[in-house]
Amino acid sequence: MTLQELQRLHLFEPLNNDQLARIRSTSRERHCRAGEALFSQGDPAPHFFLVKTGAMKLYLLSRDGDEKVVEVIQSGQLFAEAVMFMDERRYPVNASALSDTHLVIFDTECFLQLLRESPDLALKLLGGLSRRMHGLLSQIDELTLHNATYRLVSYLLAQAHSQAGQVRLSIPKQVIASRLSMKPETLSRILARLRERGLLEVQGETLVLLDESGLRRVLE
CATH class of the missing domain: 1.10.10.10 (Winged helix-like DNA-binding domain superfamily/Winged helix DNA-binding domain)
Structure with a gap:
């Protein structure tokens, strides 16, 4: 991915070119076949992901094996990025490919190191996450009301x-x-x-x- 493509992603929008280059240098790509599992609930979470093409399903399983889809992640969307801010970094859901899917895999520790080095970057990121949180709250309102x-x-x-x-x-x-x-x-x-x-x-x-x-x- 080019630096310009990376900066269009909400998480990387506040980063400068040097910081974006560091993110890109630790990233890699992966192809998942339709139905292939990416990670399971409870797995350690050293990475977060971008769907370049295709679609990923995030879901939970009940004790009876019933599946509840939490979210469908489509082309151009990041997922699992919030896990890096949890006390225990483990994926809270399962993820599998709904169709043949091309992913970009990002290193969580690299991004966190950038935040440690730049408090100003951390504050900008908090502002962006707050805006996204308001959007998610609106979705919850629709589902419940x-x-x-x-x-x-x-x-x-x-x-x-x-x-x-x-x-x-x-x-x-x-x-x-x-x-x-x-x-x-x-x-x-x-x-x-x-x-x-x-x-x-x-x-x-x-x-x-x-x-x-x-x-x-x-x-x-």
């Missing part, structure tokens, strides 16, 4: 924002359902109702949002 239809419509509008009113279902529906805290059959029923109301259309693996204004009214 709004019904399943609201959550799905909100998800579809967010996904379609940069895709000209279309949502390609590159992630299995059961993964999307788990991410939105609903059962797959609930997701299918909501999609059917939205289709009957003329708000969207299903074209194979693509959802076409026919009436984004109508969908937004669902959120009101």
Whole structure:
């Protein structure tokens, strides 16, 4: 990755070129096949990761073996970076590839050493993390205070924002359902109702949002 590409990532935005070069010098790349595990809950966590292409699934397993998807990490997103600030550096979830995935692996200790050397950098980083935390709190609010239809419509509008009113279902529906805290059959029923109301259309693996204004009214 170039230094400019690294600096576009939220975690590295405050770094200067020398600091970015140090980060890059300790990074490496890895390809994961679809279904391949990257790490398991409780494993030591010496690294954090960037998805260059593909998608990773972060999930928990219940005692009965049921899977709860915590998050789906897609191209351009970092994950497991928060673990470096924990007292005990172990991954709190499992991670596996949803599709063939190309990762960049970053060294946690290298980044922490930069923070030790520059208190000013640490303060800038705290500001960025605070902004991200507010965004995550909004997601929690959606999951806890709004019904399943609201959550799905909100998800579809967010996904379609940069895709000209279309949502390609590159992630299995059961993964999307788990991410939105609903059962797959609930997701299918909501999609059917939205289709009957003329708000969207299903074209194979693509959802076409026919009436984004109508969908937004669902959120009101």
